[in-house]
Amino acid sequence: MANSFTEENYLKIIHNLSGPEGVEVSTNALAEGTSTRAASVTDMLKKLAEKQLINYKKYQGVTLTDEGRTLALKIIRKHRLWEVFLVETLGFGWDEVHDIAEELEHIPSDRLVDRLAAFLGNPQFDPHGDPIPDAKGNMPAANYLKLSEVVEGDKVVIMGVLDHETPFLQHLDRSGVTLGCQLEIKEINDYDKSALVQIDAVKTLFISQEVSKNLLVQRL
Amino acid sequence: MANSFTEENYLKIIHNLSGPEGVEVSTNALAEGTSTRAASVTDMLKKLAEKQLINYKKYQGVTLTDEGRTLALKIIRKHRLWEVFLVETLGFGWDEVHDIAEELEHIPSDRLVDRLAAFLGNPQFDPHGDPIPDAKGNMPAANYLKLSEVVEGDKVVIMGVLDHETPFLQHLDRSGVTLGCQLEIKEINDYDKSALVQIDAVKTLFISQEVSKNLLVQRL
DNA sequence: ACTTATTTTTAGACCTATCTAAAATTTTTC
DNA sequence: GAAAAATTTTAGATAGGTCTAAAAATAAGT
Numbered sequence: 001m002a003n004s005f006t007e008e009n010y011l012k013i014i015h016n017l018s019g020p021e022g023v024e025v026s027t028n029a030l031a032e033g034t035s036t037r038a039a040s041v042t043d044m045l046k047k048l049a050e051k052q053l054i055n056y057k058k059y060q061g062v063t064l065t066d067e068g069r070t071l072a073l074k075i076i077r078k079h080r081l082w083e084v085f086l087v088e089t090l091g092f093g094w095d096e097v098h099d100i101a102e103e104l105e106h107i108p109s110d111r112l113v114d115r116l117a118a119f120l121g122n123p124q125f126d127p128h129g130d131p132i133p134d135a136k137g138n139m140p141a142a143n144y145l146k147l148s149e150v151v152e153g154d155k156v157v158i159m160g161v162l163d164h165e166t167p168f169l170q171h172l173d174r175s176g177v178t179l180g181c182q183l184e185i186k187e188i189n190d191y192d193k194s195a196l197v198q199i200d201a202v203k204t205l206f207i208s209q210e211v212s213k214n215l216l217v218q219r220l
Numbered sequence: 221m222a223n224s225f226t227e228e229n230y231l232k233i234i235h236n237l238s239g240p241e242g243v244e245v246s247t248n249a250l251a252e253g254t255s256t257r258a259a260s261v262t263d264m265l266k267k268l269a270e271k272q273l274i275n276y277k278k279y280q281g282v283t284l285t286d287e288g289r290t291l292a293l294k295i296i297r298k299h300r301l302w303e304v305f306l307v308e309t310l311g312f313g314w315d316e317v318h319d320i321a322e323e324l325e326h327i328p329s330d331r332l333v334d335r336l337a338a339f340l341g342n343p344q345f346d347p348h349g350d351p352i353p354d355a356k357g358n359m360p361a362a363n364y365l366k367l368s369e370v371v372e373g374d375k376v377v378i379m380g381v382l383d384h385e386t387p388f389l390q391h392l393d394r395s396g397v398t399l400g401c402q403l404e405i406k407e408i409n410d411y412d413k414s415a416l417v418q419i420d421a422v423k424t425l426f427i428s429q430e431v432s433k434n435l436l437v438q439r440l
Numbered sequence: 441a442c443t444t445a446t447t448t449t450t451a452g453a454c455c456t457a458t459c460t461a462a463a464a465t466t467t468t469t470c
Numbered sequence: 471g472a473a474a475a476a477t478t479t480t481a482g483a484t485a486g487g488t489c490t491a492a493a494a495a496t497a498a499g500t
Contacts, residue, residue: 006486036487039488039491058495059496
């Protein structure tokens with residue numbers, strides 16, 4: 001009755017795609033998220049529904065059951081704790097840890113997770129600014145906005161990223177954009193929606209809409 | 221062309237069963253070691269031979285090729301480093317870490333292993349006294365003897381254990397036997413080969429042959 | 441609303457790792 | 471050295487996770 005590596009991945013991805021409101025996730029979105037074909041997704045959804053981990057009606061998309069969400073949050077907790085470990089303890093860059101954490105998140109043992117969390121000082125956020133659920137599955141719901149949603153004149157702080165892949169994060173590193181840095185929006189271009197911003201009142205640069213869609217910020 | 225979790229386990233177990241001299245390992249011994257049936261082992265041996273990781277001739281048992289041994293040593297290195305991490309960093313007991321390390325040993329990423337080793341101070345031995353291969357696969361060949369092989373009057377130091385399971389290690393804990401403690405062999409009973417020993421010149425107790433067969437020692 | 445396009449599901453197949461039962465080989469015993 | 475015992479391999483089956491191609495259901499366009 002244990003859950004496989006693959007099942008755990010589905011639950012995690014359903015959670016991530018259904019957002020804080022828990023909206024229905026489509027088969028195609030899951031195929032994209034799991035890098036498989038829609039037909040494979042359908043098969044897996046049947047199995048997860050069988051196990052009462054998701055609510056599934058043909059052609060209607062899926063949502064997590066309470067049990068499914070609990071499991072998903074455990075995986076997410078592990079993923080984010082391991083990311084903190086990799087960055088804080090082992091000295092990896094925030095652009096290097098996603099793929100390794102994808103593996104580590106499937107290591108079982110509640111005792112391991114709890115001891116890891118304690119060792120790390122029960123961190124609340126991972127290196128990408130994502131909140132870390134506690135052992136009971138409670139996760140602070142941060143309501144940030146995307147940088148692509150702000151207007152000229154706004155002053156904001158970078159709180160998180162939506163893309164965790166190496167190329168995006170390396171691009172941010174090269175641009176000098178890190179968590180916690182302050183941005184003043186000087187100008188937003190009409191034709192391509194790119195933003196001219198000043199970082200920490202020092203450096204000025206353009207941020208493309210492509211990038212600003214993946215940056216989470218909070219107004220000052 | 222990557223190697224599966226299962227393949228890695230076979231290589232590790234072949235290494236452990238073939239000892240320092242690299243003797244042939246039988247199909248049945250592997251069935252025992254992998255908790256599967258002999259028929260399943262045969263199938264896997266064919267696949268590993270196909271990949272040139274083992275030398276395999278029907279009915280003749282197997283040995284590792286150089287490539288297979290290199291891979292096996294990488295798995296063993298990871299297993300033992302993670303055990304050090306679990307005990308030294310997270311505070312687990314030496315009796316709790318074997319099963320968790322069995323999972324962690326299959327996490328890929330050479331960078332992870334090297335950084336973990338560096339963080340731990342490049343330890344030479346794991347919490348059970350087993351030597352840890354370095355990044356190049358060199359492992360110090362310690363030639364310890366079993367406690368069951370010593371004679372009356374010998375003074376020895378506990379250097380390692382052959383059974384890594386919780387019940388055995390908890391039994392040692394309850395007996396006050398730890399790595400590095402000194403034993404003087406007072407008497408060996410003829411009928412059941414149990415040994416009367418004095419620990420650290422303080423405490424005296426009987427150790428059954430069952431137990432002494434699983435204790436590695438070095439003469440003083 | 442009816443046709444077309446898109447999404448999703450079914451049907452049938454494959455691969456990996458496992459199993460049982462039976463056949464083949466090696467080892468042991470007398 | 472032949473018969474019995476033990477070991478190992480083959481043959482055929484099953485379960486998990488994936489695929490392609492085709493059918494079914496839903497959504498969109500005019």
